Amino acid sequence: MDYKYIEQLIDRYFEGETTLEEEHILREFFAQGSVPEHLRQWQQFFRSEAELTSAHLDEQFDSRVLELVGEKHVEARRITFSRRLRPLFKAAAFVAFAIVIGTAVEHATSSGTPTEPQGDMIVQDELDPDEATPLDIRSAEVVEGVDSTKVIN
Amino acid sequence: MDFRKDILVHRDRLYRLALSITMHTGEAEDVVQETMIRAWERRAEWPMIKNMGGWLALICRNLALDSRKRQAHTAFAMMEAATDEAGRIEARDTLEYINRLSAALPPPQDEIFRLRDIEGLSYHDIAQQLDISEDQVRVYLHRARTKIREQIVNKT
Numbered sequence: 001m002d003y004k005y006i007e008q009l010i011d012r013y014f015e016g017e018t019t020l021e022e023e024h025i026l027r028e029f030f031a032q033g034s035v036p037e038h039l040r041q042w043q044q045f046f047r048s049e050a051e052l053t054s055a056h057l058d059e060q061f062d063s064r065v066l067e068l069v070g071e072k073h074v075e076a077r078r079i080t081f082s083r084r085l086r087p088l089f090k091a092a093a094f095v096a097f098a099i100v101i102g103t104a105v106e107h108a109t110s111s112g113t114p115t116e117p118q119g120d121m122i123v124q125d126e127l128d129p130d131e132a133t134p135l136d137i138r139s140a141e142v143v144e145g146v147d148s149t150k151v152i153n
Numbered sequence: 154m155d156f157r158k159d160i161l162v163h164r165d166r167l168y169r170l171a172l173s174i175t176m177h178t179g180e181a182e183d184v185v186q187e188t189m190i191r192a193w194e195r196r197a198e199w200p201m202i203k204n205m206g207g208w209l210a211l212i213c214r215n216l217a218l219d220s221r222k223r224q225a226h227t228a229f230a231m232m233e234a235a236t237d238e239a240g241r242i243e244a245r246d247t248l249e250y251i252n253r254l255s256a257a258l259p260p261p262q263d264e265i266f267r268l269r270d271i272e273g274l275s276y277h278d279i280a281q282q283l284d285i286s287e288d289q290v291r292v293y294l295h296r297a298r299t300k301i302r303e304q305i306v307n308k309t
Contacts, residue, residue: 013298014298014301016291016298020275042305044250045251045301048250049251052247052248053271057165057168061164061185062157062161065161065164065186066157068189068190069156069189
């Protein structure tokens with residue numbers, strides 16, 4: 001394997017000419033297990049730097065500090081597509097409900113008009129005792145039970 | 154100015170700084186926490202601060218140095234340090250090794266070496282923080298690393 005690039009980086013590092021990214025590459029290279037013999041003298045230094053530069057605090061630290069300074073730790077909420085459409089669903093549901101209610105009210109108010117056929121009235125006509133035939137009266141007795149006596153009397 | 158966006162965001166960089174001085178994870182975490190609280194208590198000053206990272210680093214560095222002094226001068230702390238191996242990071246040798254190397258550097262070089270190699274700051278940020286030019290940062294860093302190279306080569 002050719003280590004020329006690493007050797008050049010090492011030279012440039014000690015000359016103070018490397019970028020932060022190149023310094024990161026050097027640390028990553030020396031942090032891995034297998035380093036050739038002629039580069040081992042630098043391993044402890046760059047590996048030590050790699051360990052130091054990767055040290056970090058966790059989220060519990062944030063929560064603790066925010067609590068200490070009296071701020072509420074508000075977790076960022078992720079808004080899903082369905083959550084974003086929720087107001088539209090609500091509006092659609094309201095419109096549908098209004099249509100159903102409107103239709104029902106219209107149906108209820110228009111049910112008393114004479115144009116509508118009324119099954120109950122036809123039955124009433126058929127069983128009118130004044131105009132009923134004896135056969136009809138007998139039928140009415142069977143159908144209406146107790147009330148049929150009034151018709152007979 | 155917002156505590157989370159402008160202050161808390163510097164926590165890891167401050168932690169590495171504190172760690173490099175105290176050489177103890179628990180102590181370093183306490184130092185960063187105290188830094189955050191101090192910054193919050195002085196929030197009236199925030200609008201006047203041009204370089205928030207530098208201001209925080211200054212507070213953190215002073216607190217870390219105080220912590221190290223306390224550790225060194227308190228018999229109890231020394232006993233505790235001897236027994237509190239779990240609190241020390243596995244790379245205790247690492248920290249001591251880096252500290253030994255940088256201890257041989259004169260003040261501006263030592264500081265610039267730490268800012269660049271431990272805190273990971275750019276030349277521009279270091280220049281701003283120390284109020285010097287970027288060219289001066291490059292010169293100091295070059296000298297610092299040259300001395301470190303000599304130490305490594307002489308050791309091997």
